Amino acid sequence: MPYMTPRYDDLVNPRPDTSLAQRKRQLVSDELTEAALQLLALKGFDGVTVDEIVAAAGVSKRTFFRYFASKEDVVVQFLAGMGADMRDELAARPAAESPSVALRHTVQVPVAACADHSDHAARALRVVRLILRTPALYARFLERQAQWRDALATELAGRLGLAPDADLYPRLAAGMALSAFDTVLHRWSGSEGTEDPVVLTDRAFAVIAPALDEVPRPGGAR
Amino acid sequence: MPYMTPRYDDLVNPRPDTSLAQRKRQLVSDELTEAALQLLALKGFDGVTVDEIVAAAGVSKRTFFRYFASKEDVVVQFLAGMGADMRDELAARPAAESPSVALRHTVQVPVAACADHSDHAARALRVVRLILRTPALYARFLERQAQWRDALATELAGRLGLAPDADLYPRLAAGMALSAFDTVLHRWSGSEGTEDPVVLTDRAFAVIAPALDEVPRPGGAR
DNA sequence: GCCTTCTTGACACTTGATGCCACTCAAGGC
DNA sequence: GCCTTGAGTGGCATCAAGTGTCAAGAAGGC
CATH class of the missing domain: 1.10.357.10 (Tetracycline Repressor, domain 2)
Incomplete structure (x- = not known):
């Protein structure tokens, strides 16, 4: 059950360095995290589907799973x-x-x-x-x-x-x-x-x- | 995340009493548990599908989920x-x-x-x-x-x-x-x-x- | 301009899990 | 004996999580 690369440090103090590609990646990740937490806190864990999250974030479901190993992972990565x-x-x-x-x-x-x-x-x-x-x-x-x-x-x-x-x-x-x-x-x-x-x-x-x-x-x- | 009725006691010392219907139920449950543990120990948790388990036990998949809340539940019920x-x-x-x-x-x-x-x-x-x-x-x-x-x-x-x-x-x-x-x-x-x-x-x-x-x-x- | 690499989206597919309906069968009333 | 009832069951359809695959597009080096 492999988790993805930890991003806790990035969340605590987002580093301004690194390439443009990595910042874009960070942007998508933040957007996804934000949308997910918003919905989860509102409707509960089982009341929200991944499709809803990705719709709110404006990306595809496949992309979601490139950033998070599972729906649970969105929260646990914190x-x-x-x-x-x-x-x-x-x-x-x-x-x-x-x-x-x-x-x-x-x-x-x-x-x-x-x-x-x-x-x-x-x-x-x-x-x-x-x-x-x-x-x-x-x-x-x-x-x-x-x-x-x-x-x-x-x-x-x-x-x-x-x-x-x-x-x-x-x-x-x-x-x-x-x-x-x-x-x-x-x-x-x-x-x-x-x-x-x-x-x-x-x-x-x-x-x-x-x-x-x-x-x-x-x-x-x- | 409701778990089904505990059967630990039944597994530890199977009671001979109760009605015929309940003993039949116990039989199916034991058959399912036996088949599942056999396969899981052999091929690992993710290497076994529910379809394999129910095929080995001779019941339908729908029945499996009447006895166990999830695949994990088969093991955890112990x-x-x-x-x-x-x-x-x-x-x-x-x-x-x-x-x-x-x-x-x-x-x-x-x-x-x-x-x-x-x-x-x-x-x-x-x-x-x-x-x-x-x-x-x-x-x-x-x-x-x-x-x-x-x-x-x-x-x-x-x-x-x-x-x-x-x-x-x-x-x-x-x-x-x-x-x-x-x-x-x-x-x-x-x-x-x-x-x-x-x-x-x-x-x-x-x-x-x-x-x-x-x-x-x-x-x-x- | 071209090529490589990385990221993304779209689609199909597998699997865990659930809802629905019809069938079986034992138990009990008449 | 027959009918009803209700629990247990199987088959099917369906949903949602997660994965594989491929083609398209953007960034950067030559």
């Missing part, structure tokens, strides 16, 4: 780069930092992206709400989270000098951190964006920190 | 009753038991079902492997896990006298427990069933227990 961002953040954290602190800052990266007080935040809230209340989209989101967990577990194992697959700790720690992320999104979405997701994240990590910081010694328990 | 079972187990645990112990026994219910040394175990391993390595199925599995998490969080909140939605703890604790479950399944599947999933579960819970047993006092932190 999250595409988050995994890489989190992994990079975790890799950049000082080695001396405890797992709970490092992972907390890691999770804060996408959380802060949602929380920034701009027009971006309102759109992020709409997308998150759509994902959380549409089973098909939520399933894809969780699948994406599972990939993030693998990446974070690998990075964490390297950080701590543990064999990536020998110990249960890295995968569990990554799972706990993402569980916190998920819980924060639910609360944030449920509160209509009134609660501060950054604060929620801190509170969530206060709960899971006792387990995160019980690191097994390298080469210890099989 | 897990249908696990959520209820876990919730029941958690509800039945003594109130004095700490969250980590209660949740560990809760997760051991489905784990033990996989581990029992019968012909059932081999089939369970095949199904788990199929789910874990098929993105579409794994996504559905995770979606199902999310439902379990909600149920477990509600049950846990009731156990501890916490408001279900006021505190982050119940949802996080349930998420951690299911994260352990998921990790155990991966390890068990990866080891081709040689590792004992019950032991793996105990080890996983040893990692997350420090966080699980830091219960916030009822009505404490907002």
